[in-house]
Amino acid sequence: MNKRTLPILIGNWKSTPDTLQNAIKIVKLLEKKVLSAHPKLPKKPYYLAVPEIFIPHIKEISSGFIGSQNIGGISLGQTTGATIPSQLLTGGADFTLVGHSEVRKRGESEEERMHKVALSLQSKFTTVLCIGESKRDKEGKYLSFLEEDLKESLTLAPKNLFDYLIIAYEPVWAIGQSVPATPQECFEVVISIRRSLVSLVGMDYAKKVNILYGGGVHKDDAKIFLDEGGVDGLLIGQASQDATSFFEVIKNCYSK
Numbered sequence: 001m002n003k004r005t006l007p008i009l010i011g012n013w014k015s016t017p018d019t020l021q022n023a024i025k026i027v028k029l030l031e032k033k034v035l036s037a038h039p040k041l042p043k044k045p046y047y048l049a050v051p052e053i054f055i056p057h058i059k060e061i062s063s064g065f066i067g068s069q070n071i072g073g074i075s076l077g078q079t080t081g082a083t084i085p086s087q088l089l090t091g092g093a094d095f096t097l098v099g100h101s102e103v104r105k106r107g108e109s110e111e112e113r114m115h116k117v118a119l120s121l122q123s124k125f126t127t128v129l130c131i132g133e134s135k136r137d138k139e140g141k142y143l144s145f146l147e148e149d150l151k152e153s154l155t156l157a158p159k160n161l162f163d164y165l166i167i168a169y170e171p172v173w174a175i176g177q178s179v180p181a182t183p184q185e186c187f188e189v190v191i192s193i194r195r196s197l198v199s200l201v202g203m204d205y206a207k208k209v210n211i212l213y214g215g216g217v218h219k220d221d222a223k224i225f226l227d228e229g230g231v232d233g234l235l236i237g238q239a240s241q242d243a244t245s246f247f248e249v250i251k252n253c254y255s256k
């Protein structure tokens, strides 16, 4: 994947909706809105990370990129219930999230995350690595925390496959809130992530990586992040879980 000029707008459905029937309803309505949008939207205007088992069903009716929210397993073999990247990819997923704070909270270790990222990239699977601090401090220690987190998560990642890597900056304190970080707070972190990437792998590889913002994004502030937050796209939770609000986010982000 080359660095995009179009915004990468990823909806994260988390563990919603409750049934496949309801998921289909949401996507059908979203598609109707996307198709009749004025001005016209690009061919694949959005990404959706859906419950894994819905992926093939949603792909059939969606014009977007449909992906998974996590990687369950990191080795082929006797690991019940753990889906590995090549299985997700060949089962129909276009991308995956890795290291979301809600997955970390349930016990994902640094070691596991490092292997998930490496294995996923080795499968040439578009991988959205999520990083974010739980709280901020005046001294800016959160920036060193993020740099360290990035470094550890990418320890085994093959830099020649960084075309497939996306970093999502999701401050944990903004997730699920009605007010996101400010675009300026986001911009500072994006610059810092870019610097860390350059020092890790050099400019040629670092510049291939798209960076997104996520946490409390809604239709009225989405575009400001693209214009002033220095990001290539957004990772959207609650506002993506309803066809109308997700469509409003998409439409606003593509407006001039």
Ligand code: 13P
Pocket: 012, 100, 170, 174, 175, 176, 177, 214, 215, 216, 217, 235, 236, 237, 238, 239
């Ligand atoms: P909200 O947009 O609901 O804050 O969620 C953000 C998120 O966790 C996306 O991955």
